[in-house]
Amino acid sequence: MRVAVVTESFLPHMNGVTGSVLQTLGHLERRGHEAYVIAPGAGREHALAMPGRAVPSLPLPRYPAVRVAAPPVASIARALRAFRPDVVHLASPFVLGWQGLLAAEAVDAPTVAVYQTDVISYTERYGLPRATALAASHVRRLHRRATLSLAPSAAARRQLEGLGVDRVSLWGRGVDGIRFAPHRRDEGWRARVAPGMRADEVIVGYVGRLAPEKQVEDLVALRGLPGVRLVVIGDGPARGALERRLPEATFLGHLHGDDLAVAMAGLDVFVHPGESETFGQTIQEAQASGVPVVATGRGGPLDLVRSSIDGWLYRPGDADDLRARVADIAGDAAKRRAFAEAARTAVSGRTWESLGDALLGHYARAATLHRIDRARPVRAWPRADPTAVDSAPPLWRRYVALGDSITEGLCDTSRAPAGSYRGWADRLAQLLALAGPRSHGAVRFSYANLAVRSRRVRHLVEEQVPACLSLRPDLVSVLIGANDLVQARVDVAAVAGEVEIAVRRLRESGADVVLGTVFLPSRMLAGVLARRFAAYNARLREIAAATGAILLDLEAVPELRGLEVWADDKVHLRSAGHRLVAYRAAEALGVPHAEALAGLDGAFHDDEDVPAAGTWLRRDALPWVWRRLRGRTAGDGVVAKLPAYVAVGPGPRSRSSLPQ
Known part of the structure; x- marks a missing residue:
């Protein structure tokens, strides 16, 4: 292999x-x-x-x-x-x-x-x-x-x-049971790191990176614990602050190899305070060294420490409980010996050899899954598994697009009749229709677009979502918010909260939701709005995670910042930009080879956009100012271009109602 x-x-x-x-x-x-x-x-x-x-x-x-x-x-x-x-x-x-x-x-x-x-x-x-x-x-x-x-x-x-x-x-982690072992315990080392230590005193130690994410500041809870000498092994940005807060502790810096093995075996109790550990390799090394462990009861340690058998799990964030658990083991030599023996036994089978063989098995499974994915017309979620090779993937048959002018398709004139626009959602509908299977040659994909230029989030909640739910879609895209964020005053949290209401209503109907982040071009004036857009998008990402929506993170697509994908009016995308959004959405939905198809599409249809007549000032800026002075928007009186479903995709008796 x-x-x-x-x-x-x-x-x-x-x-x-x-x-x-x-x-x-x-x-x-x-x-x-x-x-x-x-x-x-x-x-x-x-x-x-x-x-x-x-x-x-x-x-x-x-x-x-x-x-x-x-x-x-x-x-x-x-x-x-x-x-x-x-x-x-x-x-x-x-x-x-x-x-x-x-x-x-x-x-x-x-x-x-x-x-x-x-x-x-x-x-x-x-x-x-x-x-x-x-x-x-x-x-x-x-x-x-x-x-x-x-x-x-x-x-x-x-x-x-x-x-x-x-x-x-x-797939866990192995431990080197030969390097980390009880026989590494060296009384000379113990005397050097804790000079003058009495027979009834113990060495309590921490091994790891000294950084805030490791919660090393929690070690302060052990300061002044009777009969305890504290040893800290490791380095990192938090070392200076920790040394100031623990002046009595011994700091040994970073150790590795045999030096680390001797230090680990020289401890009487090992402490692990980090709550964000996905595993806890140093816990295993302490156990292999015959050292009982006191660790936080969260994350990776839950799989490694058997509380009251080979150590203690203390309540996360409870410094008093941490101190009490360490004091319990430090003050009872018989318990330390029993915990140490149980810990050594627990890790005896966790060798890197067995873990390596298991990894080879995971490689083989990934190869099988990859073959299945390539054979599927749509890579939907959840994806196929070898135990269910013959099961059909989820298929969307009714797609509704919601939003403002970007989703309506303004300025995307590529292969569109005069006076009309295509747009990224139209393009996505065709990609989804072509990616999905058909039976007996019948078209099985329907598409509606309820987006209207200048619409704000309140229009999404009050108008578009109710109309969308009446169509009973199984897939809905939501890309909106920019018109709210460019207002003189805006409550970003409130706007995002309305989006969450809309997404939850759509999800409760049983539909999958594609939630898109908003984005700005690389222009100096756009930088004034960057903080608002970033805060709004951060909230959208949280909404997607909380509701199970599929995140279309357009803010994270650097190409969308390039001026070459923006239209002459400087506020909408040209055809190249709409293609980019469409294929990013297709990629998020699992359409195979979406990125390659995007390049092919661009090569065949390299921006047939008709150049706009007149200057930007007279054509775009002054009309916008005039509308604002009159309290109007470009969307007043405009209705959705596809308020009802149209059939999309090739078929023997029907052609797509969308431009090809």
Whole structure:
């Protein structure tokens, strides 16, 4: 088997992701498989000490050991095409992993996305609510798009499933039971880190990154605990603040290899306070070293620590409970011995060898799933599974588009009769109709477009949603809000709240909803509105996650900011922009090869838009000002262009009512 590994972190930076990747590579080599690594390069040196490619990267400003790389998809695709992988392993994918996912799709290779870093919780810990919504949206999009996702714990699997990710399997982490073992305990080491320690005193330690997302500040709860010497092993941006708050503690910095194994075995109690851990590798290493664990009762530790058997799980966020649990074990030598023996026994079967063989099985399953996906006309959610190969995928037969001028299709004159417009929703309807199966040659797809120019969110709730529900659709698109956000005064939260009301009503009817974020061109004046648009879109992402809507994150499509896709009036999309939105929507809905089809469509129909006559000032700006002075809008008196269903798609007796 040929396995390409795309990893967000690699040597020389050693962390949980790097360690897991190295173990995977070692197992592949021992089993006779070929591996190829794509990883961030360290500084100016871009060579890997193994087959693969190091890509240019930049260090995080406050955390230079962590490097971020986002090379062009095409460059990764070239590397993959040359290697010809049977599967692409995405290790803790986020930035580089997303590029790797797109590249794998370009070379038609299955992907296995290994969920290892809870970026969503990390952004919450750093107090970045907008970034949290973006992170959740990105994680959902990435793992839904991967062929198969692997979660390290039941809590992590529930988190992914809560984001709407299907095809999630459990794959934990192995532990090196030879390196991490009780016989590594060294009394000389203990004397050096805790000089003058009495026989009745114990060493309580933490091992890990010293950063806010690890909740290392919770260790302050152990300060002054009688009979306890606190040792902190690790480094990170929170070290200085923690040293000031724990002046009596011993800080050893970052340790690895045998030095870390000796330190781990030298502890009497191991403490793990982080609530956002998807697994907790250091917990396993402590258990293998014969050290009882006190960990928070949330996330990955729930799968590793058996409370009152090999350690304690304390109430998340309860510093008093943490202190009490540590005091309980520290003050009872017999309990420590019993917990330690049980912990060592619990991890005895969690070898990297067995985990590596299980991973090979997941690779094989991903290859099977990939073959099924390629055979399906529409990759809908939830996707097919080998146990249900013959089951038909969900199919949308009645699609209704809601929104304003963008969805109405203003300025998209490509292949449209004079005086009419096409638009991204019309294009999407045709893509969905052609992607779905037909029986006996009969057209089975219907489409209505209730969008009207200048409409605001209140019109969506009061007019469009009731009319839409009367049509009983099974798919609805909602793209609206820009007209509200450009007003002199606007309550962004209230506008988003009305959108949520609309989406919930549509979802309660049983329809799937595609919810689109709004976007701006790269113009100086647009920058004045950027903060409003970002806040509104962040709320839309939360609404999509809460309601189960399919997020069409157009704000995250950089091409839509380019002026070349905007029409002469500077506020609407030209045909190229509508094509881009249509194919992004098709991609979100699982239409196969949507990205390739988009390029083909653009090549055949390279903007037949008719240039607008007259100057922008007289043609667009002055009429807009005149309407505003009179309290009118461009949509006054305009009705929806398709208020009832039309048949879309080729058929023996019927032709589409839409422009071809």
